Amino acid sequence: MKVIQYTPVNNPDADIENIVNDKFVKQKPLSPFHETSVNFLSALSKEILEYPGVKVFPELVALAFWLRRANLSSIISPFNNKIDDSEVVVPRGVAFHIAPSNVDSIFLYSWALSLLVGNLNVVRVSQTLNEQLEILLSILRELLHQKEWTEIKDRNIIFTYPRDEKINIYLSNRADVRILWGGDETIKSIRVLPSKPATKDILFADKFSYTAVDASMYSSLPDEKKIQLARNFYNDAYWFDQMACSSPRFVLFVGSEKECEASSKAYWKFLEDELMQKGKPDTLDIAMEKLVYMYESISRTELPTLPAELNSNKPTVLRVAKNEITKFRETCGGGFFFECFLNNLDELTGMVSRKDQTLGYYGFSKDELKQFASKVNGAGIDRIVPIGQALNFAPTWDGYSLLNELSKRVSVL
Amino acid sequence: MSAIEELFSLPQYSIHNDKKRALLLEELKQLTQFHYLNSIPYKNIIDNLGIRDKNKFGSIEELPYIPVRLFKTQNIKSVPDSEVIKTLTSSGTTNQQVSRIALNKETSMLQVKALASIITSYIGQQRLPMIIIDTDATIKNKSSLSARGAGLVGLSNFGRDHFFALDENMELKVDQLLAYLEKHKNEQLLLFGFTFMVWQYLYQTMKKTDTKIDLSNATLIHSGGWKKLIEQSVSNEVFKSELYKLFGMKKIYNFYGMVEQVGSIYMECEEGHLHTPNFAEIIIRDYNDWSVLPAGKKGVVQTISVLPKSYPGHSLLTEDMGTIIGIDNCPCGRKGTYFSVNGRVPKAELRGCSDTHAETVQSNGRAN
Numbered sequence A: 001m002k003v004i005q006y007t008p009v010n011n012p013d014a015d016i017e018n019i020v021n022d023k024f025v026k027q028k029p030l031s032p033f034h035e036t037s038v039n040f041l042s043a044l045s046k047e048i049l050e051y052p053g054v055k056v057f058p059e060l061v062a063l064a065f066w067l068r069r070a071n072l073s074s075i076i077s078p079f080n081n082k083i084d085d086s087e088v089v090v091p092r093g094v095a096f097h098i099a100p101s102n103v104d105s106i107f108l109y110s111w112a113l114s115l116l117v118g119n120l121n122v123v124r125v126s127q128t129l130n131e132q133l134e135i136l137l138s139i140l141r142e143l144l145h146q147k148e149w150t151e152i153k154d155r156n157i158i159f160t161y162p163r164d165e166k167i168n169i170y171l172s173n174r175a176d177v178r179i180l181w182g183g184d185e186t187i188k189s190i191r192v193l194p195s196k197p198a199t200k201d202i203l204f205a206d207k208f209s210y211t212a213v214d215a216s217m218y219s220s221l222p223d224e225k226k227i228q229l230a231r232n233f234y235n236d237a238y239w240f241d242q243m244a245c246s247s248p249r250f251v252l253f254v255g256s257e258k259e260c261e262a263s264s265k266a267y268w269k270f271l272e273d274e275l276m277q278k279g280k281p282d283t284l285d286i287a288m289e290k291l292v293y294m295y296e297s298i299s300r301t302e303l304p305t306l307p308a309e310l311n312s313n314k315p316t317v318l319r320v321a322k323n324e325i326t327k328f329r330e331t332c333g334g335g336f337f338f339e340c341f342l343n344n345l346d347e348l349t350g351m352v353s354r355k356d357q358t359l360g361y362y363g364f365s366k367d368e369l370k371q372f373a374s375k376v377n378g379a380g381i382d383r384i385v386p387i388g389q390a391l392n393f394a395p396t397w398d399g400y401s402l403l404n405e406l407s408k409r410v411s412v413l
Numbered sequence B: 001m002s003a004i005e006e007l008f009s010l011p012q013y014s015i016h017n018d019k020k021r022a023l024l025l026e027e028l029k030q031l032t033q034f035h036y037l038n039s040i041p042y043k044n045i046i047d048n049l050g051i052r053d054k055n056k057f058g059s060i061e062e063l064p065y066i067p068v069r070l071f072k073t074q075n076i077k078s079v080p081d082s083e084v085i086k087t088l089t090s091s092g093t094t095n096q097q098v099s100r101i102a103l104n105k106e107t108s109m110l111q112v113k114a115l116a117s118i119i120t121s122y123i124g125q126q127r128l129p130m131i132i133i134d135t136d137a138t139i140k141n142k143s144s145l146s147a148r149g150a151g152l153v154g155l156s157n158f159g160r161d162h163f164f165a166l167d168e169n170m171e172l173k174v175d176q177l178l179a180y181l182e183k184h185k186n187e188q189l190l191l192f193g194f195t196f197m198v199w200q201y202l203y204q205t206m207k208k209t210d211t212k213i214d215l216s217n218a219t220l221i222h223s224g225g226w227k228k229l230i231e232q233s234v235s236n237e238v239f240k241s242e243l244y245k246l247f248g249m250k251k252i253y254n255f256y257g258m259v260e261q262v263g264s265i266y267m268e269c270e271e272g273h274l275h276t277p278n279f280a281e282i283i284i285r286d287y288n289d290w291s292v293l294p295a296g297k298k299g300v301v302q303t304i305s306v307l308p309k310s311y312p313g314h315s316l317l318t319e320d321m322g323t324i325i326g327i328d329n330c331p332c333g334r335k336g337t338y339f340s341v342n343g344r345v346p347k348a349e350l351r352g353c354s355d356t357h358a359e360t361v362q363s364n365g366r367a368n
Helices: A022-027 A035-050 A058-066 A070-081 A104-116 A131-145 A148-153 A165-172 A186-192 A217-218 A223-242 A257-278 A285-299 A322-327 A366-376 A402-406 B003-009 B017-038 B041-047 B103-123 B147-156 B174-185 B196-209 B225-233 B235-248 B360-368
Strands: A002-007 A011-015 A087-091 A094-096 A122-125 A158-162 A177-181 A200-204 A206-213 A248-256 A316-319 A335-344 A356-362 A383-386 A408-413 B085-090 B100-103 B128-135 B145-148 B159-164 B187-196 B218-223 B251-254 B266-268 B282-284 B298-304 B317-328 B337-344
Touching: A002 A131, A022 A148, A035 A058, A035 A070, A035 A104, A035 A131, A035 A148, A058 A104, A058 A131, A058 A223, A058 A408, A058 B003, A070 A104, A070 A402, A087 A322, A104 A122, A104 A131, A104 A177, A122 A131, A131 A158, A177 A186, A177 A402, A186 A200, A186 A366, A200 A402, A206 B187, A217 A248, A223 A248, A223 A257, A223 A356, A248 A356, A248 B266, A257 A335, A257 B159, A285 A316, A285 A335, A285 B041, A285 B145, A356 B041, A366 A383, A366 A408, A402 A408, B003 B103, B017 B282, B017 B317, B085 B147, B100 B103, B103 B147, B128 B147, B128 B196, B145 B147, B147 B187, B159 B174, B187 B196, B196 B218, B196 B225, B225 B337, B251 B282, B282 B317, B282 B337, B298 B337
Parallel strands: A094 A122, A094 A177, A122 A158, A177 A200, A206 A248, A206 A356, A248 A335, A316 A335, A356 A383, B085 B145, B128 B159, B128 B187, B187 B218, B218 B251
Antiparallel strands: A002 A011, A002 A158, A087 A408, B085 B100, B251 B266, B282 B298, B298 B317, B317 B337
């Protein structure tokens, strides 16, 4: 069963039975938050930041910042502080990761957490490596080559293979935990495969994300704050071509009709300025995609919409009526947004679905948002974060408290 | 005489641009109004675009268009099912989604008439012995035809004593071809096939054998896109010169057309330019803001045709790139807009976290 191995060594002709063999599976995991694990990740952070030209990949810079020692401590300490006196945290064992394509850095976050708690990791990445992933893998290879990281090198393997049920079964039968990044179809196809009786699945299925803006609060902002907000929203929406699960596709303006109208106008104008400044107009293929998606969308609704302006230098925004929100659950990405005006946040509660993940916001108080989350009561939405933090990976993701899920507890009474 | 009758009654490629556009516009306004009243998705688009007056367009450029891909994702037609006499589908080799185009009797008849007027202006009224570089399996089911099948059926009307030169395994039936050529020695012949198939199965096969065939008295009409040939570095010029070298064939005409506007084809002239026929027009748009580009500028091709009566396909934004070369003044003498096609709009590869699975499909697609 051939795979293309990327780390610790490049081997286009590796055999899964050789690399994930008994010796690998039966080796002793490192203890949770082992000094070597923390040191390794912070060394990785440093290497990424020092990589020539890394600045053109803001998502890699974000990953590097997240891997800094200080940030790791801020994740580990609160976790450790909550461990009961009569409990000991231990690794689960072998973790089998299936990474999503394109949104590469995302799986590195869950891999890093798994490494931190001490698990042995086997990672299947996408078959087409983009530039960012190539860079990350080459940095990892270099690092793992150094003698001080031998313990990490022995316990972490990254590879790829075409969709292959036999390899998936082979790895599932050795995994104590499977971390599966969707699509839904991928997750379904892997969940039905046999695994160890106690294998635990952590599933990141297809998701949909919004942004909500309090119209009157927004209108009262001075221009420099609006510029900052546009910059933050740009990062939320335009990284990963608006195709990450957490990328906002819908923007809700909340307030009176008049306030919403004014906010919407200003909001998109400032985003347009931000796009101008970035100076990366849509390429032909994306412009075409957005045009087709616009026509596709307006052909499906009788209600008057405000047609989007199609311009390669501008976001494409299609206004839809409140009772139509649930019809528009996808976008083509690349800067295509639906917008809608609501009187208050409560109106959203009835429209939330299980697939909804991130609600980015501006202008609401934490109390208002907590109240809103209680009213939604689990019908959807996994996280509510200020605009600009939609893609910030947190140890609690899609409703999972990941350090808890990736480790287990031994009770000592 | 109505506008469409006049467009059909005048000799092909004879109408000066201003007159042609005025006639087209008159007909297109009516078509827009008709489809608006009879197709809900089309009505939604027009309403949502904020177009109030479906009858007052100052020029062809002002007419709304719809992206051709909509016929792949939705069932868009303007006549009840009971009037649909056949449904055309695109070949869709690299994508599971295919266009489905519903034809009623009127549209189908207009397509036949249009095609006849174009083809006969090239090869004359007489039906010639015809060699089809394809297998007869392609046209077995006539009520649901692929684009390839529709093209074959349409073109086969212009020939007689049809000979399908390929067997079902796409192998050239060399012996039968030689016998056919012997039988029609000294006659003018008509050859038709898809560009890639002509190259791969006729040219490549014959090039490898020692047998020589003379096709100097044949006219080849071919279509179907250049993608696969460009990959082999075969341009239209190379295609023509190689076929001339091997078969002595001089009259070779490519045409640009699509299943969404069958009948409305754009034939290449002796100068190598594609020509708009009487009942069709080309507009080139700038993808930056979809405004109209002048002659000489490359952009996305919009095709206009007065033939589609059973579906709102009279003004379509294609996913092809093209350039208008000139209007009314091609050295070949044909009037109207003439242009070139310069490849396809690349497929966007926007992939998200939800796409691990799609890879297999994509790589299969590429393998084609």
